[in-house]
Amino acid sequence: MSTTIAWDSPLLAAKVLRERKDGCSEIALHVDALADLRKVVLLEKRLHGLSGVRRVSMEPSSRTVRIVWQRQDTSLSELLGTMASMGCPAHPLRREAIDDRRSPAMHDALKRLLVAGMCAMQVMTYAFVIYIGVVDFVDFSTRDFFRWMGFLLSVPVVLYSAHPFLKGTWREWRARRLGLNTPIAASVWLIFLASGWNTWRGTGEVYFDSITMFVFLVLAGRFLELRAMQQGRARTDALQARTPLLARRKTAIGDWEWVPAETLVVDDVAWLERDVIVPADGRVTSGAIVVDVSALTGESQAMTCGTGDRLLAGSQVVSGDATLQVERPGTESFAARLADLSRRTVAHTPEDSDPRLSRFVTAVLVLAALTAVVWMFIDPAHAWPTSVAVLVVACPCSYALTRPSLTMQAQLAMARQGVLMTDSRVLDRLPRMSRACFDKTGTLTSPRLVSVEASTIDPMHARELAGALAIASHHPLAQAVLQGLEGERRFHAIQTMEMPGHGVAGTIEGQRYWLGRPDAFGHAATDASALCLGNDERVICRFAFDESLRDDAARAITRLQRDGVHCEIVSGDLPSRVEPIAASLQIEDWLARQSPDDKREHVADIQGEGHVVLLVGDGSNDAPALAQADISASLASGTELAQSTADLLLVSGRLEGLVDARELARAFARKLDQGQRWSLAYNLAFIPLATLGLVTPWLAALGMSLSSLVIIWRSRGLGAGTPLP
Template sequence: MRAAPADAGVASGCWHCGEPLPGSPARMEVDGASRAFCCDGCAAAAQWIRESNLGDYYRLRSEHASRVGTEPADFAIWDRDDVVAGHARDVEGGREITVLTDGMRCAACAWLIDRALAKEPGVLDVGANAVTGRIRLTWDPTTTALSAPLRRLALLGYRPYLAAGTRDEDARRRARNRSLLRIGLASLGAMQAMMFGEALYLDTSGTMAPATRDFLRWITFLVSTPVVFYAGWPFLEGAWRELRHRRLGMDVLVSTSTLLAYLASVVETVRGGAHVWYDAAVMFVFLLLVARTLEAHARAAANAQVDALARARPVLATREFADGTRETVPVAALRVGDIAHVAAGEPVPADGRLLDAEARFEEALLTGEPHPVARHEGDAVFAGTICRDRPARIRVIRTGADTRLSELTRLVEQAQAHRPRLAQVADRIAGVFVIAMLLVAGATFVAWQMHEPARALEVTLAVLAISCPCALSLSIPAALAAAHGGLAKIGMLATRPDALDRLARVTDVVFDKTGTLTDGGARLERVDAFDIHNDDALRIAAALEAGSTHPLAAAFTQGNAPSATGIRVIGGLGIEGMVEGRRWRIGRGDFAAGREDDGAVWLGDGEHPAARFEIGESMREDAMDTAAALHAQGLRLHLASGDAAERVAALASRIGIDDARARQTPEDKLAYVRRRQSEGRVVAMVGDGLNDAPVLAGADVSIAIGTGAALAQRAADLVLAGRSLARLPQAVSLARRTRAIIRQNLGWALAYNVLALPAAVMGLVPPWLAALGMSASSLVVTLNALRLARRPE
């Protein structure tokens, strides 16, 4: 690699990270071709990769790398024991730590990290996982400091962050290793048992010597025992737990089938009986373990969002002092009012206000928005977002559990902890089904005992195996887990367990206007004061609006505003309070100034006007596209706003909403929704303000804009974490697909049992084939559910 001539052709994006190129990009010659880079950091990373003979990375990768940037990265603080305490642990020959990075985008990234860090002096072992974003690093502290390999990671574009503590990591690793060991043991046992079983089955004429037959059976016994009691332990433990709580579930039927096949085979082996069924027992365990692993993968699609949110929470922060000096401190040490310096490529440590003129932040994790968002001086910046392009300074306003990142984490965890009504119904049906199948199995055994005693146990085993309600039990939970993962990917979080089911049945969508269809960026366009100076009117207005979550309050920001007391919010009308010993009102003309409501914001004492404000706001960029998409989905759109009729009608006309209502109080909005519901319509309400909380609670399904009032979010079924309304039709589409897939899964489970159970009762299905059919049924519904984990289009 060498410097390229200045007149080389301009590429469409950075060769290393794919980011847009600046006017004068950095240039290098790679493999005889001129390549352009967005920054010197990406160029240096590409040069090091080539010089280290790791150039295959560019050939193998399926996604671009992360942007490296030019902000110097100082990892010296990672060498302090108090920083990595609880994260690093002593191992043979050195120490081990697991770090996280959000830069691994394909398997080639993991390949590059493994080989790049292995070249670092003192690094003993490296394991990078492109799926989880985790990097396990073992190093020798006597040879190198931890900061050295971490600095190499950052120089390649994979900035490391502290993962969860070693206890959580060890528990996760042990659970994963146990699961893999159980599946591996069960697969080997199943193959061996089937191989020996086939030799016994092929002896149709009964000419095999008894000694050979007994030898094969005892060998199969030795192979099957660890499969049943170790690999199958999760089912045995689950069955014991179900029986202890006096209920019958899937694990009871699984364990009954497995133990019956195994114990009957042991008895037949000891007494030299005609048949053994070890193969059915081990096949049962192996195939069910595979099905459960796939179900766990579906659940991990939703859990990954919690993991990603936890990953976004940095452990360290850079605090800046008034004289410009900086110090690195734990995030927990930040206080409200501190100034935090955020380097390019680093996550924001706390919620705050931007102090610089402009900066761009990547908010995909919080909002689902794939492109960096530009913020200007005074704009809100949230913890967990990634600073892009250039360093930024923010004044901290919320820390720790009060940040928006923590609120979203709680919402996701709350949604995952709930069991939707559909899943509860499926559990009850499965419990009744287990009782029915046990009765059917008992009746089958009695009938075959009377008809052909030699086959009674074999047929009963087949009935128990083939009738296990695994597909029924997995059909709904697997689909819902995958669907919640899909929702999280687009920045939509469910706070109620049945939100998806209700969203799939929606026929009408009612929108609020201000802050929902408009961008919430209210601006003051004109001030007319009466017997008061303009500046004084603005100060009083700013005092009354201070702390208000209504989007129009953003138009009144005065640094020298006095404090207001006795604040009272009157829904749909305005705000009343005491400012400098005098009672003031701000809001509609008839409420604040005794004037006719003309759509402007008035300031007065309730009878006499003091000032009139004209407020301007812009429609959201994607409002029209969202309305068109919802119309295409067959939904009726409505607009109910507390704003003036002229503004409401103009906005509705632009967007394409025929039914628009102006000057609606919270009670009016709720009554409007109730009327639609009385007509048999299923209504979704979309809003963001404090005044929307009653109607959000009264709608069939409610969606709150994540940037709005906390009370509105608590009343909502779904929270739109970002500002893009385009997530709404995506969520509706996903909800409808979820309902369709749940119906498909239930239909398959029902059809399978209707067809397979009579065949088993009639003795047409051997136990091993019954186990295969049951497990295949479970795999079908799980794989079908996994389709929902894809990001909705």
């Protein structure tokens, strides 16, 4: 099956086509040839000549072609074949590229913002005429006409653009927890109703310009916040886009065929060549290639991979040819898990982060009411504009926006450092961290298989049996067994089950085997640093390993210790293997032979002494301790259970990413403090002036909105200079 014909598969068509209500199909194609303007003209003319083509849109800047056509007249494969014959090969983009890049929330926010902006500009024009009337250049009938025009244009702003504030107020009152929406909605409706009443009476002040400008500026702030959040989701979208739609699979008779990448299953063999995106996690079984993994791990250096090396889905082949044996299909791959973790990032609302906000809003409402009462005795005509000015000035928008804006920027900065943050609360805990506990095997060290001891079976045969079980485990020792196995696997395990801290068991050719600690499977205990293969009857062979420190382990430990963090090792390995690693890292405190429960209890004991504890581990046996720790971190090579429990995922595999994350958290704390101090100073300065009647509603709206915009703008600088690892 050729590449173009494969695209006629219904499974692939559903991934790249959007079916329109008029019966046409729409597709977005990436075409590198659009860099040549001559080909742009020729290609557009040729496409318009195809049967059923309704519209062709060329975007040379992004190398994108969008086509709307009737598929029953021209198939997708014919469309792609025509373009390829012209020297303009096209690569279909996922259907999401056709849809509006804005999320529904962004699209809705933009519409409300545009309505408020257009109405505000026009109302300001009418207000200018009224302001001229103050010096008697405009008669009363003209003034009243423009007041009514201002009223009419304020209606869509209040009823449509400001509707989210009213809905938010209703939710806050139902939850009995006041937030930002209450003072905003109260200000808008008080000004609107009072100005409308004065317009009806033909006397008194009106502030329709203040309403529309206020709503526009607040919506502008929220729109910028939504954009920042969308940028935070861009990494997730990019990860999803890294999984290719097509893969070249080896058939049973040895031929190669193009198939939908998501149809690949474990043990399928895929062909890799230059510019191909790796379709699944797996191991190279033949050949040698250079791959770019920067989109996944942030590692800028290309990697050379040969037989036995592990590859991640989403990596791009830079040069060379190789075959890949699938271990985890695209939907279960590392890139898919990473995208899922990004989507599940815990984001806490301002109310969750600071319960003082609700009390402050309540105090503002009380103060505005008292101001109105006092001014009713002093000058009733100024009672409502003064109380409204207090409401607007004291609205804690800038205070509440500080944390979410900075949190989103911190998450982006960490991603640039190769660290995925899954719980924003670690930003508060990292600067206070005083103890760091590290697992040894796979975290501080990388194991390497050095010998296979087998008396009743060929060592290579034993290793192949062990490899069939090891593929079901992410434990570093299991991965070391797989490292270097050449060719396609002869044995395949079914009904596999991994037991954290003990090993993995499964059925191979009808017989039950296990790989792990013998005592966990009813046999005599052996050296805890070794891994054994056995069946129900006996231990078949023993694998011995040595260990080497990770490249940046010493630097990471040294930087943490210099920063006042006490580091220690908590391992399940033998003391004879833990002690030399601790000595080489100048770590005085270490524990060996620790079970998963022992690790968790040790972390709890340290917390009982008042310490904020970081635990770094990568195995399923570390999961209880990771859940117990104040801050938990796991490596990209760790098990799914460890990754799902961790607050920080070291995607790049760099332990120094922890130190970089701590420095970023400190910068976050500084900017958070500065932003909240700015908001407090603004309120302390202007609330007294507003209560004295020295601040008009329009000036209060301008000040509050600009204050919020300043906060959002300042947050953009967090981690902006952070280099890629």
